[in-house]
Amino acid sequence: MSARAEHIQALVHLMHTTPRPGQPAVLRAWLKNVESDKGEQWNTEFGTDSLFSAWTATPMVQGLYEANRAVLAEHLEGRDGVQLVEVGAGNGELWRDPRFATLKADFMAVDPVAGAVEQAEEAAKAHGWNARGVVGAVPGVQLPEADAIVCSLTLHHVAGWDAQERARHGLTGPGKKEALQAMAESLRARGGLLLLNEADIHCDLSLPPGDPVLLDRIVDSYVRRCGMGLVRAMHGAPEHLQARWFTILCEWCVRQLDVADASYADRDVYELDVGRWMDLLVEGGFEIVERRNTDSVGLFFQYVCRAV
Ligand SMILES: C[S@@+](CC[C@H](N)C(=O)[O-])C[C@H]1O[C@@H](n2cnc3c(N)ncnc32)[C@H](O)[C@@H]1O
Known part of the structure; x- marks a missing residue:
């Protein structure tokens, strides 16, 4: 099994077996072990080979x-x-x-x-x-x-x-x-x-930086729904998309947990x-x-x- 497939399998297992309050911590630990090409930031590059073009193909x-x-x-x-x-x-x-x-x-x-x-x-x-x-x-x-x-x-x-x-x-x-x-x-x-x-x-705005409810909601949208949707889409997809979707999963979904701690001025969601x-x-x-x-x-x- 490739390293990427192992990481995905581990992530799905963690999401299925960890109660919601514990999920942010296990996701952060999971991300530390993953080698992903950080590539580009969310919503900054829009060329045909950008991660954004892979995102729009999901x-x-x-x-x-x-x-x-x-x-x-x-x-x-x-x-x-x-x-x-x-x-x-x-x-x-x-x-x-x-x-x-x-x-x-x-x-x-x-x-x-x-x-x-x-x-x-x-x-x-x-x-x-x-x-x-x-x-x-x-x-x-x-x-x-x-x-x-x-x-x-x-x-x-x-x-x-x-x-x-x-x-x-x-x-x-x-x-x-x-x-x-x-x-x-x-x-x-x-x-x-x-x-x-x-x-x-x-x-x-009613959920301030650091609020655990905000963190849970970020996990809900970016990981439980968007991230797991990406994992499902990877089955049978062309390799070049799988590779970029994995980067999106790591860098644009799981790393989005940081949004919950960002100040109002830095939060963009x-x-x-x-x-x-x-x-x-x-x-x-x-x-x-x-x-x-x-x-x-x-x-x-x-x-x-x-x-x-
Ligand atoms: C997630 S992308 C969505 C792009 C496209 N509408 C789509 O559905 O694929 C969000 C886009 O909104 C732009 N954006 C962010 N804030 C904006 C604002 N206040 N007014 C107009 N565009 C904005 C970003 O630069 C980015 O291109």
């Missing part, structure tokens, strides 16, 4: 894209000159699909990382779309009137429910609600749709659970038209919303 992320493509294809069918926005562009993988080839669109990608914006623009230009990239972060970027905004696995990077909650925790500026209000504003005129994709896990995302969407000015889980591990949910 069944969990492919399921999410498929759900988004199906809704977009139906919503945009027969329309001409559609206005599309992706907030948090990643590598633009969502748009690399022949279903979009016949669409005539203006496309805008917003992302604080220039490499991500370039990748999304490239994907849009391959369809002959008029593509515009903005290196910036929401809330704060002026969004155009749109027929659809996709905000996938991105809004959880904005800390706090709203400006008030942020202020209570010593942070300035707007929060998630204000970001959603700006998206609703840009969708209203054209009767557009928001497609929001997020994990079902509450770890926002501020998720909500399904009920809270739904309440926030309504407060942000949306009606939720559809909601579905898009993977087999109960991790990511798609919310299809119309501005009211």
Whole structure:
């Protein structure tokens, strides 16, 4: 058995046999024994050979894209000159699909990382779309009137429910609600749709650094669900993907436990659970038209919303 297979077998065994309160400690001990190529940090590199491209090839992320493509294809069918926005562009993988080839669109990608914006623009230009990239972060970027905004696995990077909650925790500026209000504003005129994709896990500002509940929730989303989903996906996958998924399992899932100790300024994960995302969407000015889980591990949910 290869060293990698042994590490995976040990991890699965630990997760199945250790009661929840003991799991963070055994995971940290497991990680110390694992040789993994640290490669790159989460959400920093978006080229075709990046770990991010391996991440977008996982069944969990492919399921999410498929759900988004199906809704977009139906919503945009027969329309001409559609206005599309992706907030948090990643590598633009969502748009690399022949279903979009016949669409005539203006496309805008917003992302604080220039490499991500370039990748999304490239994907849009391959369809002959008029593509515009903005290196910036929401809330704060002026969004155009749109027929659809996709905000996938991105809004959880904005800390706090709203400006008030942020202020209570010593942070300035707007929060998630204000970001959603700006998206609703840009969708209203054209009767557009928001497609929001997020994990079902509450770890926002009300859980302070070092809180054991925060740690348990990070383990729940990144290891019990995402990590075990990766392990399942590895069976029978091509070697080059297995190798990179193993690095993701170690460096982006198990090492994510460190997030629980990071200060508010350094933490970049501020998720909500399904009920809270739904309440926030309504407060942000949306009606939720559809909601579905898009993977087999109960991790990511798609919310299809119309501005009211
Ligand atoms: C997990 S990736 C998701 C990418 C893509 N939407 C997908 O579903 O594959 C999150 C992306 O959001 C970007 N991002 C982080 N904070 C953001 C913000 N406040 N506004 C816009 N994009 C942001 C990151 O740089 C990264 O490209």
